[in-house]
Amino acid sequence: MRYVSTRGAWSADPQPFCAILLEGLAPDGGLAVPQRYPVFSRGELAALRPMAYRDLAFAVLSRFADDIPREDLRHLVDATYTRATFGSDAITPLSTLEPNLHLLHVSNGPTLAFKDIALQLLGNLFQYVLDKEQRTINVLGATSGDTGSSAEYALRGKRRVNVFMLSPQGRMSPFQAAQMYALTDANIHNLAIQGTFDECQDVVKAVNGDAAFKARYAIGAVNSINWARVAAQVVYYFSGYFQATREDGEPADFAVPSGNFGNILAGHVARAMGLPIRRLILATNENDVLDEFFRTGRYRPRGAAETHATSSPSMDISKASNFERFIYDVVGRDPVGVRKLWDRMASNGGFDLAGTDYWPAVRAANFVSRRSTHAERIATIRDVHARFAVTIDPHTADGVKAALELRDRAVSTICIETALPVKFAATIREALGREPARPAAYEGLEARPQRVTVLPAAAAKVKAYIEEHAAAV
Numbered sequence: 140m141r142y143v144s145t146r147g148a149w150s151a152d153p154q155p156f157c158a159i160l161l162e163g164l165a166p167d168g169g170l171a172v173p174q175r176y177p178v179f180s181r182g183e184l185a186a187l188r189p190m191a192y193r194d195l196a197f198a199v200l201s202r203f204a205d206d207i208p209r210e211d212l213r214h215l216v217d218a219t220y221t222r223a224t225f226g227s228d229a230i231t232p233l234s235t236l237e238p239n240l241h242l243l244h245v246s247n248g249p250t251l252a253f254k255d256i257a258l259q260l261l262g263n264l265f266q267y268v269l270d271k272e273q274r275t276i277n278v279l280g281a282t283s284g285d286t287g288s289s290a291e292y293a294l295r296g297k298r299r300v301n302v303f304m305l306s307p308q309g310r311m312s313p314f315q316a317a318q319m320y321a322l323t324d325a326n327i328h329n330l331a332i333q334g335t336f337d338e339c340q341d342v343v344k345a346v347n348g349d350a351a352f353k354a355r356y357a358i359g360a361v362n363s364i365n366w367a368r369v370a371a372q373v374v375y376y377f378s379g380y381f382q383a384t385r386e387d388g389e390p391a392d393f394a395v396p397s398g399n400f401g402n403i404l405a406g407h408v409a410r411a412m413g414l415p416i417r418r419l420i421l422a423t424n425e426n427d428v429l430d431e432f433f434r435t436g437r438y439r440p441r442g443a444a445e446t447h448a449t450s451s452p453s454m455d456i457s458k459a460s461n462f463e464r465f466i467y468d469v470v471g472r473d474p475v476g477v478r479k480l481w482d483r484m485a486s487n488g489g490f491d492l493a494g495t496d497y498w499p500a501v502r503a504a505n506f507v508s509r510r511s512t513h514a515e516r517i518a519t520i521r522d523v524h525a526r527f528a529v530t531i532d533p534h535t536a537d538g539v540k541a542a543l544e545l546r547d548r549a550v551s552t553i554c555i556e557t558a559l560p561v562k563f564a565a566t567i568r569e570a571l572g573r574e575p576a577r578p579a580a581y582e583g584l585e586a587r588p589q590r591v592t593v594l595p596a597a598a599a600k601v602k603a604y605i606e607e608h609a610a611a612v
């Protein structure tokens with residue numbers, strides 16, 4: 140298996156999995172994609188059905204990471220997907236609300252959001268590749284909450300990796316701040332920036348813009364466009380499908396709360412690999428760039444001023460970074476087609492595929508979509524609680540709302556639970572008038588000692604901190 144760029148620059152020299160693992164973007168600004176999707180035959184799919192999660196993960200991931208010796212990959216997968224880290228051997232258990240309506244629980248990892256599924260594996264893969272190549276990296280990132288803490292829990296205590304994570308001081312929920320700042324591992328550096336999340340991102344950009352500094356300190360990232368994250372997420376589509384269905388070949392729909400298009404892209408890939416997913420139900424909040432695209436064909440990323448702060452904040456995105464991989468498939472995996480569309484976006488602020496030769500391919504991909512508002516999230520949390528005695532978080536509620544509107548009762552609809560309600564207590568209190576349940580391991584979290592350094596929103600100060608605490612390479 141080799142990887143190419145959606146914009147073509149790697150095409151002459153496709154790269155193996157380990158070569159693209161640590162890179163965010165291809166040299167031409169495109170994203171890494173497999174040259175072709177691996178496909179499971181019907182017989183192979185039937186053999187996957189009874190597998191435990193770790194075996195399934197190995198079966199799927201070994202198709203993508205075939206440059207890692209099988210016994211090494213086996214070990215990495217077994218060390219990642221444990222009961223100790225994910226709360227059960229099922230790793231992503233499924234529960235049934237009523238016949239043909241299910242919740243897939245992919246949020247039982249250390250930070251109680253689905254990103255742990257991919258990032259816990261990524262932490263182990265990073266350490267493995269860095270050990271092999273005898274390199275060190277300094278991961279620099281900015282977070283408004285979820286991704287940063289998931290990355291820190293994945294990389295804490297790992298060899299050859301330091302993490303410098305910027306967060307806006309005083310602007311996260313107390314639970315989110317405590318989750319990060321209570322980590323005491325020597326390689327984790329929490330930098331509380333006196334400014335907004337956007338200012339944190341500007342600092343990260345400025346540091347990355349200093350090419351000499353970036354090279355000297357091997358500055359890296361753990362971002363949402365990392366291909367290994369998509370590959371790791373493909374596994375739970377297989378797991379969810381096999382838990383919800385009984386017969387080989389039986390169709391199922393998935394409902395996916397979406398922001399950067401990373402989670403649902405994994406569903407698209409799982410289907411391309413032969414899993415009988417029928418429809419992918421995409422849900423957005425008021426930031427409805429993706430809902431607009433699937434209804435109208437128009438893709439129009441928004442600016443910061445048009446991006447709303449909502450009660451499903453992890454879906455507050457203005458442009459969907461993984462969407463380019465889907466478009467690559469839509470244009471027949473032709474990098475010239477992708478480049479033309481992205482050029483048009485640069486000059487016109489977007490593109491419209493309705494009525495073009497590409498539209499039938501979008502339709503054939505069988506995505507359907509809905510958006511929700513804050514009032515609808517609250518109503519859905521109440522409705523699910525009243526009917527099924529289950530509390531769902533606001534992101535999951537966006538997905539369930541779309542599923543309830545669009546579902547076909549004759550087919551299994553699997554709603555992906557992307558976070559646990561305890562992370563978003565204020566919204567749960569508003570909907571249900573009480574506190575969400577808190578897993579035992581998180582009792583007293585906010586009272587634990589915290590380790591955080593406060594810095595002004597200035598790239599020079601952050602660079603000075605990195606110089607002092609990271610090893611130059």
Ligand SMILES: *Cc1c(COP(=O)(O)O)cnc(C)c1O
Pocket residue numbers: 252253254285363396397398399400401402403453454534535557558
């Ligand atoms: C990241 C996140 C999402 C959005 O997932 P994408 O892969 O960006 O589409 C949805 N819900 C929660 C809780 C998240 O943390």
